[in-house]
Amino acid sequence: MSPDPPDGPRTGAAPRDVELVPRLEDGGYSKEAIEARRRWLADRTGAALAHVGAGSIAGEALRGNVENPIGAAQVPLGIAGPLRVDGEHARGNFYVPLATTEGALVRSYERGMVALSRAGGARVRLWLDENRVAPVFLLDDVGAAREFAREVAACFAGVRAAAESTTRHGRLLRLETHPIGREVIVNFCFHTADAQGMNMAVKATDAGCRYLVAHTRARRYSIFSGFDAEKRAAGTLLAGGKGKKATAGALLPAALVRAYLHTTPAALAETWRLTVLGHLQAGAIGYNGHYANGLAALFIACGQDVANVANSAVGITSFEATPEGDLYASVTLPSLSVATVGGGTGLGTARECLEMLGCAGAGGAPKLAEIAAATLLAGELSMGAAIASGEFVAAHEAYGRNRPEPTGADPAAGGSG
Secondary structure, rough: OOOOOOOOOOOOOOOOOOOOOOOOOOOOHHHHHHHHHHHHHHHHOOOOOHHHHHHOOOOOOOOOOOOOOOOOOOEEEEEEEEEEEEOOOOOOEEEEEOOOOOHHHHHHHHHHHHHHHOOOOEEEEEEEEEEOOOOOOOOHHHHHHHEEEHHHOOOOHHHHHHHHHOOOOOEEEEEEEEEOOOOEEEEEEEEOOOOHHHHHHHHHHHHHHHHHHHOOOOOEOOOOOOOOOOOOOHHHHHOOOEEEEEEEEEOOOHHHHHHHHHOOOOHHHHHHHHHHHHHHOOOOOEEEEOHHHHHHHHHHOOOHHHHHHHHHHHEEEEEEEEEOOOOOEEEEEEOOOOOOOOOOOOOOOHHHHHHHHHHOOOOOOHHHHHHHHHHHHHHHHHHHHHHHHOOOOHHHHHOOOOOOOOOOOHHHHOOOO
């Protein structure tokens, strides 16, 4: 089974010790092809790959999601809850699947969820629901750039028709212009329904860009400027427009904070203030304890594009001690990218986890976003409380170290020191 050369022209003969991954005529997605590729790799690396080959997703179902398939990666999956959510799309109690190898994470999120649920739940609201692509256009000089911005506004109807001709689901909401010298970045802002929608939006944007070049003074364009902050942290994300903007908040009585979080509202507010100072000194974008932890675990479990953790984890957590001595806690997630159709959302365990949350398929993305926001609020409460109470190190010692306990032992009951 000799490999085909990579696509594109060859610039010279490859060294003799370079062996390319086998590529087969059918694309290599049949069961036999995947097994053959796995054997080929095992022969060359010495790895047995038994677990990699034990995945339950049929090879043909992987087409469009991965190339050169050899099986599936397995990540431990835990469940945390109950999480009571009072949203406009998610209402009631939920048990949240979290895929992770970090001990203490599921238990920590569950502690925060129980505290929230005992307090009546997290109230969650969505403020924006859109995605963006930001091409850059080249003009002759700064004067032409200013005139081009006026032309963009006048051409909106034509640009929208061109863009929306490429998709059944995406809608172009508006165009925003941002000049840099004689270049102009144009933000194409889309509603992408229940899909994350970046591939859809890029195709639509390209059609819109070609319309602008044909009908304005722009000489040419580059489809990506970097201004859209796709899969990277950026200050512009705090304003929203990259996914769903969600807020979640809850009022927790002081007695409940003491009983379930082992601290006080005043101590949590002080911990928040002190760690805000550290974030400022570090030049952090936004403020949070560990959004990326919960997002990555939820994204892996539910078949999300995990790289979108980079933009989704930009946000702001707030802990306030009220005049009555209680705690008001909130999270603001301005650029939360989640989907319930497309990508990996229909594959194997991802589909089952979305079904567990009642979010699978069309209409589920707003509900998933609200559950995600409430989940992150729970995680912020638990981590903040662990720091404020001095339990952070002890919790990780009990749950977060890979030390198998003797049969029948419960690390929560003490474990080994």
